Amino acid sequence: MRIATWNVNSVTARLPRVLAWLESSGTDVLCLQETKCTAEQFPEDELRELGYESAVNATGRWNGVALISRLGLDDVTTGLPGGPEYEGAQEPRAISATCGPVRVWSVYVPNGREVDHAHYTYKLEWLAALKAAATADAAGERPFAVLGDFNVAPTDDDVWDPALFEGATHVTPAERAALAALRETGLSDVVPRPLKYDRPYTFWDYRQLRFPKNKGMRIDLVYGNSPFAAAVKDSYVDREERKGKGASDHAPVVVDLDV
Numbered sequence: 321m322r323i324a325t326w327n328v329n330s331v332t333a334r335l336p337r338v339l340a341w342l343e344s345s346g347t348d349v350l351c352l353q354e355t356k357c358t359a360e361q362f363p364e365d366e367l368r369e370l371g372y373e374s375a376v377n378a379t380g381r382w383n384g385v386a387l388i389s390r391l392g393l394d395d396v397t398t399g400l401p402g403g404p405e406y407e408g409a410q411e412p413r414a415i416s417a418t419c420g421p422v423r424v425w426s427v428y429v430p431n432g433r434e435v436d437h438a439h440y441t442y443k444l445e446w447l448a449a450l451k452a453a454a455t456a457d458a459a460g461e462r463p464f465a466v467l468g469d470f471n472v473a474p475t476d477d478d479v480w481d482p483a484l485f486e487g488a489t490h491v492t493p494a495e496r497a498a499l500a501a502l503r504e505t506g507l508s509d510v511v512p513r514p515l516k517y518d519r520p521y522t523f524w525d526y527r528q529l530r531f532p533k534n535k536g537m538r539i540d541l542v543y544g545n546s547p548f549a550a551a552v553k554d555s556y557v558d559r560e561e562r563k564g565k566g567a568s569d570h571a572p573v574v575v576d577l578d579v
Contacts, residue, residue: 321577323349325467327570330356349419351426351467355384377415391420404445427468432489447498458505465544478538507543512555551577
């Protein structure tokens with residue numbers, strides 16, 4: 321079974337690449353983030369033609385998550401149970417479902433913007449709610465994983481130059497502590513191997529030639545419980561999909577399971 325997570329930075333803009341990648345990669349379940357569309361605009365018909373069902377949590381041009389599966393989509397939960405609101409609404413940042421033998425979450429953790437911004441406090445509250453919502457599945461006997469764009473680099477090794485991020489979001493002790501608390505529910509970090517260079521970065525800013533210079537971050541993560549981690553046979557960052565015209569600024573993270 322092959323599962324992947326990918327922040328596509330607009331599924332509409334990236335649709336030809338997504339469809340081609342699904343066909344070439346043989347992915348069974350794909351977790352998408354930052355779809356940037358309404359649920360009605362999501363390309364369910366095009367995906368259905370390839371044999372995939374879709375479950376979508378999206379309300380407009382910002383945020384948005386989805387699950388795409390050719391192994392079924394059962395017990396779908398749209399949204400983050402108990403999740404906080406921002407400016408009066410719960411943003412579309414989480415969706416979960418059972419896909420064959422595995423239960424998965426696709427999550428798009430808030431960016432946080434700046435440390436003294438209300439969005440940063442919201443980010444920490446959101447991660448705490450994710451921990452609470454994932455606790456039961458994390459401790460269960462069924463393979464379970466939370467996949468997505470966490471907007472946090474777990475360690476300094478996951479940032480190309482930690483000194484440049486000092487005092488900024490994505491690397492603060494509070495954000496990393498929130499990730500550690502999530503792992504304490506029984507989840508472990510499934511670290512992918514890089515297809516090039518020595519670090520498995522998943523995001524490279526469009527600006528200043530960050531991608532060709534490999535000045536990236538590992539913020540797209542796969543957190544799996546013990547049955548999930550025990551089933552992992554391989555995991556890698558498909559860096560090739562970050563190349564070329566019209567690419568997202570994130571690359572897919574792929575996990576192969578023997579379940």
